[in-house]
Amino acid sequence: MHTTVGLIGAGGIANAHLPAWLDLGHDVVVHSIADDAEALTRRHGGGRTVPSLDALFEAADVVDICTPTHTHYELALAALGHGLPTICEKPLTRTLPEAEDLVARFADARVPLFPAHVVRYFAEYAELHRAVTRGDIGSVAVQRHTRQGRSPAGGWFLDEALSGGVLLDLMIHDIDMARWIGGEVERVFARTHAVGGSQSTQAFLTHANGSISVLTATWTTAPIEFRTLFEVAGSHGLLHADSDERRPYRYQGDAVPAPDILPDFSPLTSPYRAEIEDFVRSVATGVPPRVTALDGLAAMRIADAVARSAAEGRPVDLKPLEAA
Template sequence: MRVGVVGAGAIAVPHVRAWQELGADVLVHSRRPPTEFAERHGTAVAADLDALLATSDLVDVCSPTDTHEEVVLAAVAARLPVICEKPLARTAHGAQALVDAARQAGVPLLPAHVVRWFPAYEALWARVSTGVLGIVEHARFTRQVQAPPDDTWFHDGARSGGVVLDLMLHDLDQALWLFGPVRAVTAQALDPRQRSVRAVLAHESGVTTTVEATWGPLGTPFATAYAVTGSRGSTAHDTSADGASSDEPVEGEDPYLRQARELRDAALTGAAARVTADDGVAAVALAERVLERLPS
């Protein structure tokens, strides 16, 4: 199998490694010639997007958010199955247009929401879905990472959606996966540049979820945490160095590898996957609701 990866930024690295571990040949294209990236990671280089589409069996979109629509539509027109890094598109309208185009063409389209494959979050899903925690009342998710460099596209909100679409989206997806549709949203920026945002979600199921995402200053370690309380018990997980608790291990097979394997099988054989195109649209739509409640 040959996988065409579009984009040669940081997120492309774990995707490429996963495909290579699964035995695929990898071809890379980006707007800037990815020569150095290809040499470092042992991939071939496509001269342009058309060349990539002409010689790939599956397309993996890892390019900047505002390019997703163009690339996915081109792959769909070429009748190629598509895996697209989150967010599926910059807007919910755009994401839905991609889903509609893929369905009309009969082409699989799957969003890469990799947190669903992290062991601690799989364990949380199992505890919630099997009723071990009873009726869940409250949930809290936090996520932080060092902010992208100031001169990158991430800080152009029109292109990226900022910290909400880039980072918070992971936990917004978790909230939807675990607790279902959201009835009401409140949100606040925790700093003037909106690099740290907190949202409170009132789910139709009765659960209240607080989600917080932060692009921190230079040296901020990547860390995620959750705490979920139900009528029969609670569970927590924290990857920070001095986390109060960590109920679940983080060891095991690379989540990006597990994601690639499951999404590949879903794309090529029609096997069920734990994430769907509709999930990708729902996550973007919820992120938009958060953004709408922040100061303009």
């Protein structure tokens, strides 16, 4: 399936999406309200810029939203107004009511909506899911997921009203993973702590099957490198992965490297390419992708419960998510 993609936004994550679209052989038109679209297309040797959203929607067969979190809802609604299948960077929206409304509208219109929860496409996490599904470790009892990185240097990321903070930037990935591995979540208890530009949230999830997930997400101003870790324990074994254990180069010291919001990945096995390929295949065939709109909504429901629990200092119960 050859498509023309309307890529909205030319910031950090667009530098992962644009080369993936180009590598898969699609035409790409780019629009950004910032003066960075031309630089993006030059950097990656492909794509062309258009001066407005209307021009982008007119040219596009599908839409890819790579803009700040608080803009996702309105842009996705605009794409839906043109009947365009849409892939939207995580989180699906800034707030839970927006996510609920967006998923319902796309479902009613029978237009595909794909939340870009890319961690499901990283090799170690995909293999974790396969191993659990095969029964390699028996019944899952406890999961531990950790994700940490340097605090954003500035801009909309540091405005929690716009970004959702470390919860919607980092923890949302592991919320999705914990649910993918352990099933639906019934109860959440969380704590968050912020000092200056550093922020850390820890959440305890109780799944419907009785298993427990412990999630920790941290932004820190300390000069650390991006790191992810998981341990999943079952009745017959343990699965473990730590990005530090396979890192070929480490630095510890006072120098702060240039900011980069993307974790390391191989261009040969890019998870961003894999998720986009899955989205395109789903649009062409009607076969559900690895991540559905309901998965994106479920992650937002759990994240909303985490935020409420941390703010109120009490556990929060979740009702079952009804299928659309």
